[in-house]
Amino acid sequence: MSRSRVVIVGAGFAGYRTARTLSRLTRGTTDITLLNPTDYFLYLPLLPQVAAGVLEPRRATVSLSGTLPHVRLVLGVADGIDLDRRTVRYEGPEGERGELAYDRLVLAVGSVNKLLPVPGVAEHAHGFRGLPEALYLRDHITRQMELAAIAQDPATCRARTTFVVVGAGYTGTEVAAQGQLFTDALVRRHPLRKGIQPRWMLLDLAPRVLPELDRRLSDTADRVLRTRGVDVRTRTSVKEATRDGVLLDDGDFVDTRTLIWCVGVRPDPLVGDIGRPLERGRLLVDPFLNVPGHLDVFACGDAAAVPDLYNPGQYTTMTAQHAWRQGKVAGRNVAASLGMGERRPYRHRPVGFTVDLGGVKAAANPFGIPLSGPLAGAVTRGYHLAAMPGNRVRVAADWLLDAVLPRQAVQLGLVRSWSVPLDTASPELARLPGPPREESHDHHEDT
Structure with a gap:
């Protein structure tokens, strides 16, 4: 008996959580393939601290192969999906073309610059x-x-x-x-x-x-x-x-x-080309994260218009909090579609938000309790450490060093202005020298 093939497109908050949940539930009995342009999950909330020299760049990343057992990583950007043939076309990091066949597909392609x-x-x-x-x-x-x-x-x-x-x-x-x-x-x-x-x-x-x-x-x-x-x-x-x-x-x-x-951001344009109904550029799904008419296709994160069951007629907002939790539900429902467990609808009420304002300052309202000042700063950093799926000790060490030592203010010159244009379909990849590549439908990470 052949093993089921699951392809997950995107390793942002939604895609990473889907892969981790599905890997745990299937325990190596399913072929899980994760298609992503980079070999890491980027914890986006820490990116401003990277730009400000608080954290070293790798602190905001988590290795995909190192934290996702039983998941095969394919480096590349999706540029076409054939729902009838059940295939995903992609371009690899050195221009090579490839195709992935699936029995179940999870679209977690996230968003791009607006x-x-x-x-x-x-x-x-x-x-x-x-x-x-x-x-x-x-x-x-x-x-x-x-x-x-x-x-x-x-x-x-x-x-x-x-x-x-x-x-x-x-x-x-x-x-x-x-x-x-x-x-x-x-x-x-x-x-x-x-x-x-x-x-x-x-x-x-x-x-x-x-x-x-x-x-x-x-x-x-x-x-x-x-x-x-x-x-x-x-x-x-x-x-x-x-x-x-x-x-x-x-x-x-x-x-x-x-x-x-x-x-702000807009949904990755990839989902607009598969011929299914959209809601303001986001792929419409049902409460179980299924694409209507395609029980083998799921979508979650910024590129999916997920019904908000607590507010009928509305859709969940494009936030990391929703994407992370939708990924868990997507993983469970994919497993259920393969005969492991029962599927469930996506329901989530935000339990609070945190905004890091640098130093010891922050604004937070955990469980609706408004906080400010150093207490909010401690809650915010504690939340990030708890939410990160790895690299916690290194992040905490950088925070400690930043508190007691002056920042290292040097130019590394690794990324040039022309290699990070605003109008790009792949901000997770620096543009390489040479003729510009066509970037119409490249995959992006979740927010």
Whole structure:
């Protein structure tokens, strides 16, 4: 009797959890293949700390082969799915083409950068979705501060030490908070001209920072940012981006060499090409995470529109918390479809949120209890250590070292600006030299 073949596309929060759950339930009796561009799971909430020099890059990653027993890893990006033939086409890291046959398919392809039709943004802004982008940003910030320290012109010095972050959601707020502390640390090593200090701006069209969260969390984050000197501007966005700065929609022109695009995400376009119904770009599934009409196909995470059973008529939001828990349900339901256990619908009420604001500051509301200050910071870091599927000791060690030692402010030069364009279908992969590859349907990691 042949073994069932399960293919999981994507190793973000949803895909990784699916693979881990299914591996545990099937105990080596099923052929599980995980297709992903990298050999690691990226714990995205720690990415701002990588960009700010708090954590070394590998701390935010977890080895797939080292933590997923009985799972075969195939490196590559999916670029086509044939539901009738039950196959997934992919391109490998060196341009080789391949095809994977399946009896069960789990689509956990996640999301990509959300681009808005703003002139100059695609050319002059950088996103924040993958490890290469975080490494580039850390080098870029360090370089701008070093160049500003030797600039003869005060205007050039100010432009190089002005950093504009667009999008005051989770990512943008944490990037601005961590970045401001990072540049303050750099100033102590590279003093600027008298009267000039690093300036961070956080912009959003929403009426407040963290608009998707409880008002008290939003107010806490806003207060911490403003106290540190971050220029928070709500109901404001970018009208045009140029090499020398950004024009805001209120007519103000900001001289800057740094535009960080954290506006949000959109579902990976791969799911739009399989010919099944979509909900705002997300693949419609039933409460059991099945694609209607295809009991052999499951979807979860950012690219799946999962019914919210606690709010009829609505769908779960695109958050890591939902993706992680949907992955567990997907793993169980795939196993059930193979005769192991019973399937169950996805139900989850958020139990609270945490926002790391750098240093000992954070905003958190575990189980609805609003916290701020050092207590919130401890809860936030404790949550991340508990949620990470590995690498906890190394992360905790880096936090301890950051608390007692100065940060290492050096440019590694490993990632260049042209290798991490904003308009890319694969932010988890740095672009290589040579002619640009077609990137229409590459896979992405979950959020």
